[in-house]
Amino acid sequence: MSTQTAEVVKTEKSEPLFSKKNKKLLTDPLDSNNPITVQVLGICSALAVTVQVKPAIFMALGVTFVTTFSNLFISLLRNTIPSRIRIIVQLSIVATWVIVVDQFLKAFAYDVSKQLSVFVGLIITNCIIMGRLEAFAMGNKPFPSILDGIGNGLGYGIILVVVSVVRELFGSGSILGFKLFEATGIPFQGNGLMMLPAGACIVLGIYIWIQRSINGYAEE
Amino acid sequence: MKQSNAYILAYTVAVTFFCALLLSAVTLGLKERQLENIEFERKSSILSTVMELKDDTDVKEVYAKRVRGYVVNYEGKVIEGVAPEKVDVAKEYKKSPESRYLPIYEIVSESDPNEVEYYVFPLYGYGLWDNIWGYVSLKADLNTIYGTNFAHKSETPGLGARIATEEIQKRFSGKKIFNQQGEFVSVEMQKGEGMDYSNDPHKVDGMSGATITGRGLNQMLKEYLGCYINFIKSKQNNLSFIERVALY
Helix, strand or coil: CHHHHHHHHHHHHCCCCCCHHHHHHHHHHHCCCCCCCCCCCCHHHHHHCCCCHHHHHHHHHHHHHHHHHHHHHHHHHCCCCCHHHHHHHHHHHHHHHHHHHHHHHHHHCHHHHHHHCHHHHHHHHCHHHHHHHHHCHHHCCHHHHHHHHHHHHHHHHHHHHHHHHHHHHHHHCEECCEEHHHHHCCCCCCCHHHHCHHHHHHHHHHHHHHHHHHHCCCCC | CCCCHHHHHHHHHHHHHHHHHHHHHHHHHHHHHHHHHHHHHHHHHHHHCCCCCCCCCCHHHHHHHHEEEEEECCCCCEECCCCHHHCCHHHHCCCCHHHCCEEEEEEECCCCCCCEEEEEEEEEEECCCCEEEEEEEEECCCCEEEEEEEEECCCCCCCHHHHHCHHHHHHHCCCECECCCCCECCCEECCCCCCCCCCCCCEECCCCCCHHHHHHHHHHHHHHHHHCHHHHHHHHHHCCHHHHHHHC
């Protein structure tokens, strides 16, 4: 029995780094298993930080960093974590990485860190991260866990960027602070709804609608 | 797998220890840069009330050359030995006005370092959701507002958050904080937007949909400038007679 499992491990190890299965870990969360639009996790911050593109990009990078490293560390420790306190162990590791991100933003991107304010800290409570730790990193090897973390972080990020592009364009008439409408000479009055979280809700709803009609996905 | 209590305890200690170690290292390593950022922001906010800051403006150099700061108390007397940049206005805000440390920044003329052109006062108050703060600069007559700079923690984007935009801030320029009898009346942002208050030196056009933030702004200006009243009065008394006549 034990030799059998050893063999399984061996064959798994000889699997190429970017096998089909591993690639799927990276690409699935971008579309068919997107954490926001399909699993409907992490909606809160997606509505809050998408008024402008720049903070949204930084938020996406921050979350990707946290999911990747939390996944990696939990995966490394997965066999040693006592099951009775596993949630609190996960939480402290997530919180540690979130604070690291927060401190780096404060040091190197001060204006963005002010705009994101409390939402960086709130990455700790982002369901995507705890969800991936429980569902994936606790039962998988470090490398697939890293891929899963990157995939889910980017899956979250892609939605943030798409929503923020729409909101900044129609809310303040600019992209990354560049006044697009003014530059092209089209008269444009910013849409106040796009500046509010409700605007994000609508954009996100439309995104989900388009995505589901393309993928043919339906709620059971 | 069921682990013993001793194992769980040891595990907890180990995780806590390593997380704490990493965090302390990161915080200590980045502290200097973070403080620099905060200091840079403070300097640019002060300067932005009296001049237009461009991307290539050397904020540190201009600040060193033209800004002189000191701290006064409620009576308007200078408190020796307290650096204005060390005063945390957010903390002072929680004290009663009479016991606050009140920083003042004098902006001196570019050519004559003895001629004070503007006085910049810090402000701190409460908007709709959370704290708002900023700086207001008065001309040498200590009556006419030259420029303002407001910031906020979490006012509504597109509504109250507009106080941080130039569009709103420049509406205060040229307004007066004393009436013709020389009484302190401050300036007040009105309810509703699009009105013309250019003939009224104490009224400012409001922000549609952000009346409460506007009220917070009014309260902040009135309360914080009110703390400086004794200082302002004593400075005004030192002005020459002609300068004083020109005031009203």
